[in-house]
Amino acid sequence: MAVSAIKHGAVHRLPPLPTIRDLIRLYKLRALKQLSQNFLMDERLTDKIVKAAGRIENEHVLEVGPGPGSITRSIIKKHPKQLVVVEKDRRFIPILELLKESTIGIVDLDIVRDDILKYKCEYAFPSCEKKDWHGPPANVHLIGNLPFAISTRLLINWIKDMSLQRGAWTYGRSSLTLTFQLEVAERIVAQMASEQRCRLSLMSQIWAKPELKFVIPGKAFVPKPDVDVGVVTIVPLKTPLTNLPFDLVEKVMRYIFSMRQKYVRRGVCNLFPPLVRDELTMRVFTRAEVDPESRSFNLSNDECLRIAQEYSEIIAKHPEIDSYNYRGPVAEREAWDNWDSI
Numbered sequence: 001m002a003v004s005a006i007k008h009g010a011v012h013r014l015p016p017l018p019t020i021r022d023l024i025r026l027y028k029l030r031a032l033k034q035l036s037q038n039f040l041m042d043e044r045l046t047d048k049i050v051k052a053a054g055r056i057e058n059e060h061v062l063e064v065g066p067g068p069g070s071i072t073r074s075i076i077k078k079h080p081k082q083l084v085v086v087e088k089d090r091r092f093i094p095i096l097e098l099l100k101e102s103t104i105g106i107v108d109l110d111i112v113r114d115d116i117l118k119y120k121c122e123y124a125f126p127s128c129e130k131k132d133w134h135g136p137p138a139n140v141h142l143i144g145n146l147p148f149a150i151s152t153r154l155l156i157n158w159i160k161d162m163s164l165q166r167g168a169w170t171y172g173r174s175s176l177t178l179t180f181q182l183e184v185a186e187r188i189v190a191q192m193a194s195e196q197r198c199r200l201s202l203m204s205q206i207w208a209k210p211e212l213k214f215v216i217p218g219k220a221f222v223p224k225p226d227v228d229v230g231v232v233t234i235v236p237l238k239t240p241l242t243n244l245p246f247d248l249v250e251k252v253m254r255y256i257f258s259m260r261q262k263y264v265r266r267g268v269c270n271l272f273p274p275l276v277r278d279e280l281t282m283r284v285f286t287r288a289e290v291d292p293e294s295r296s297f298n299l300s301n302d303e304c305l306r307i308a309q310e311y312s313e314i315i316a317k318h319p320e321i322d323s324y325n326y327r328g329p330v331a332e333r334e335a336w337d338n339w340d341s342i
Helices: 002-007 020-026 043-052 070-077 090-102 148-164 182-189 199-206 246-256 264-271 274-288 301-317 319-323 330-334
Strands: 060-064 082-087 108-113 140-145 175-181 208-216 229-236
Touching (some): 043 070, 043 175, 043 229, 060 070, 070 082, 070 090, 070 140, 082 090, 148 175, 148 182, 148 199, 175 208, 182 199, 182 208, 199 208, 199 246, 199 301, 246 301, 264 274, 274 301
Parallel strands (some): 060 082, 060 140, 082 108, 140 175
Antiparallel strands (some): 208 229
């Protein structure tokens, strides 16, 4: 209905609704610190977040954690074909139901009460056409003002889904438009030699192109967080920078960046048992053609992936090394003390 109305020039608009601030007062809602909740009241800012997502008219949108529905309203104004909102906190469901009643004939709005960390995005849009990965982007957009407490974990989960082309990425190259603490946002987009560069930078840039679009001052939120917020868009690459498995790459990046202020070999050497540590570490850096005395944040994406490739080749020959954990229980570590089967 909404699509035909747009095509004929009769754009339906939302009927007059109480303001978000009034609804919060009416339903006696407050942000819960344990859920990292912060409400964004300024419609100009929510409109700007949705604008950063690009063209969503007649597209499929999944909103993460809509809360009282401030970003939801801005999404609806852009007339997506279908909008699915996933909200964990039952207190916001009545407000979202009120919004749904107001959108009849404007947009197909589905309210799902679930934890986004468990929600199966691949079932959100059964009528959505799946796109070839190497063709145009999917008609699916994920938008959300993420709770700080889960933002990094959720992003890593989604990048893994992206690498496997599952979840929201069964539809093709679905895009992300998300809020993060500014420091986290800067880490996601950090380039070589940046002090913010870390494991998250590499994982975000190997399978996608992240971009920090703009910054929202903390004072725009209620309650005011102690930090500013960055809005980041993340678009999957047609061709990722590696074909290595996500879990292997994530493990190696974790070790590369585990000792940021020391030589990178100090972190990488802990991938290997004690008796073969020096030999295999030297082999990795020699074959990868990476300076072992570099600092991790000075390595390029390609250099980090060459290290991961060499580690992959070592465990292909000696798969038992993959289970070695230098921080594991003492008994497990002691079992490796005499291992030198290379």
